[in-house]
């Protein structure tokens with residue numbers, strides 16, 4: 001027989017954790033001073049941060065904003081920043097040579113850009129996706145101006161083409177390629193024979209137009225955004241197709257994709273931009289006016305599409321073969337299984353790489369200054385060539401750097417948010 | 427338990443004749459002849475590497491055979507994509523490693539193929555999916571992701587996902603061998619239930635108890651060939667070939 005000596009009748013209430021485990025002190029001791037090495041590193045890092053800020057804060061905080069030239073700044077106090085250059089030239093940094101009475105147009109385009117991004121970035125607002133669809137046309141019209149109809153009819157043509165494609169695969173054919181060719185054919189007919197008369201007609205009935213602004217006037221951060229955003233949006237689907245093409249069983253498609261990717265990746269972007277700015281004119285028939293901004297956008301897009309393709313290929317390779325087999329065994333076609341099963345997972349795996357490529361592309365847009373387009377970095381040289389601001393460095397580049405940083409940091413934050421959101425295993 | 431044989435009909439579900447397959451120079455399947463009638467339940471066993479998986483993967487064209495013919499439900503498997511898609515939508519397959527789609531919930535895993543392949547409206551697809559999830563006894567997991575389920579639950583979802591396509595034939599490839607012992611039973615029970623409902627089934631498995639209980643025929647493969655086939659009682663009591671005897675002694679020995 002067992003003799004029970006003691007039975008606890010009341011549960012011991014949980015006691016508070018020792019002070020070293022909670023609060024600021026707990027956090028500090030766990031994260032910053034957990035070992036000798038850790039403590040030394042903490043102290044050293046704090047020391048470096050302090051000496052950096054020690055000079056920077058008074059320099060930036062006491063900066064001048066209202067002087068007329070660098071000379072004036074230096075006369076007042078040579079040890080602080082001369083932000084007057086920004087006050088004097090911020091319009092150029094933002095809009096380049098865009099006519100000042102039309103500044104509202106790039107501004108509105110930018111606001112619409114933020115709105116158009118919302119349905120794409122946050123599925124909750126997907127019902128506003130129609131705005132993201134019309135945005136590119138709206139943006140082109142607002143920025144370059146001209147007849148409203150010439151752009152809206154393009155949209156109508158493309159919409160009809162897309163609907164045709166969709167109804168073809170839905171009703172008559174399961175074959176995407178034949179449907180695509182047919183839809184393309186009818187869309188081409190529309191643009192060749194119906195487009196022009198229709199635009200002329202509508203312009204006659206109800207002329208809506210904005211003053212035309214030529215591409216060489218585009219500049220500053222507006223230009224960076226035009227090139228960067230278009231490049232990002234366009235290179236993504238092209239990259240997906242290239243990645244799929246590279247894995248294709250059809251040798252011709254595979255060879256074309258591999259050749260394209262390897263060629264583009266093997267050539268510096270700067271070379272491609274030179275080709276865009278100079279060489280293309282030799283190849284094109286004389287008199288063709290192939291817009292310089294468009295040429296640059298195409299080159300930047302192709303360049304980052306090649307990188308995108310490789311990033312996505314990495315994601316595709318990370319998927320177990322079983323996913324392909326399971327979707328095939330359920331009877332899904334190649335395109336269905338790519339779209340519903342393979343790509344969603346491959347893209348999710350590749351988010352860090354994709355965003356990395358986007359950020360790289362966005363910053364690479366500053367290279368257009370070398371083919372004398374006026375992006376912020378190009379403008380910085382122009383501004384410094386002005387004798388009033390000759391000799392100024394830090395203030396301009398800090399401001400430009402900050403503008404790029406805000407966008408790139410935003411992209412990086414969004415990608416982290418997306419990764420957290422798409423996590424389905426916990 | 428008494429086996430129900432009333433379901434077996436004279437209709438031929440799968441007809442394989444003189445089928446051969448190579449992986450490069452490696453002759454995996456040699457002169458396979460097999461006829462499966464509608465409603466028949468077949469267990470395939472044999473040593474590792476004998477070609478069991480390859481055989482059943484040829485039936486829905488996950489692998490391509492090079493010689494001979496395979497006719498499933500009256501449709502011959504050729505390079506014609508239409509035939510392949512048709513056969514795949516009528517033949518369900520469950521894999522050793524489940525292969526659920528991790529980015530979709532259990533329910534979405536089940537409704538996806540009916541909605542896209544059969545163009546079933548979402549509401550109806552959801553009803554079918556819930557019915558199938560109930561059949562495999564996990565309707566309460568419908569809104570979880572595969573990563574949040576146990577192995578046994580995942581495998582049952584995989585079975586439900588196949589069933590949602592209302593297949594006429596189900597292929598099972600060692601569906602319990604990646605599972606912990608305590609989960610094997612729940613999956614086998616689901617399969618037994620299916621068998622009793624008269625589904626045509628080909629199961630690659632080493633669960634001899636299952637074979638005894640539900641199989642109409644046990645097929646033994648070795649070296650890419652069908653070495654022996656018989657009713658389970660006979661197969662286990664009086665194996666004819668030496669290779670079968672050796673295999674059975676190894677597998678039943680411990």
Ligand SMILES: Nc1ncnc2c1ncn2[C@@H]1O[C@H](COP(=O)(O)OP(=O)(O)OP(=O)(O)O)[C@@H](O)[C@H]1O
Nearest residue numbers: 449452454472473474475476477478479480481600
């Ligand atoms: N894709 C492939 N390429 C080359 N050889 C393969 C391939 N798939 C399988 N094999 C080979 O074919 C043979 C049969 O493989 P299979 O997977 O059909 O065997 P199994 O009987 O299912 O074995 P297990 O019981 O281990 O699953 C094996 O020797 C295997 O190495």
Ligand SMILES: [Mg+2]
Nearest residue numbers: 478479480600
């Ligand atoms: Mg196997």
